[in-house]
Amino acid sequence: MTNILRNHCRVLYCEIHPKESNAEHTIDEFGETVESLISLITDQGFTIVHKERRHNEVQIKAEASK
Numbered sequence: 572m573t574n575i576l577r578n579h580c581r582v583l584y585c586e587i588h589p590k591e592s593n594a595e596h597t598i599d600e601f602g603e604t605v606e607s608l609i610s611l612i613t614d615q616g617f618t619i620v621h622k623e624r625r626h627n628e629v630q631i632k633a634e635a636s637k
Contacts, residue, residue: 576615583617583633592627605629 576583587605588594598608609619609631617633624630 573615576617581635583612583631585612585631585633587629587631589627589629594628 585608587608588597589605590597590599598604609622612631612633613619616636618636619631619633621632622629
């Protein structure tokens with residue numbers, strides 16, 4: 572996946588469901604947090620251009636850094 576993100580993806584949209592979202596499956600089940608996923612995205616060379624909490628979900632738009 573890191574190869575695809577680094578070499579073939581220019582824009583990334585992501586909706587994160589943390590524990591408090593009451594979704595059927597949440598990132599907590601995988602030992603992740605909103606912050607750790609944002610760090611993963613930026614470590615792959617992306618810049619977060621939009622981050623918004625809607626209801627109990629977090630929506631992110633990231634663009635590949637040039």
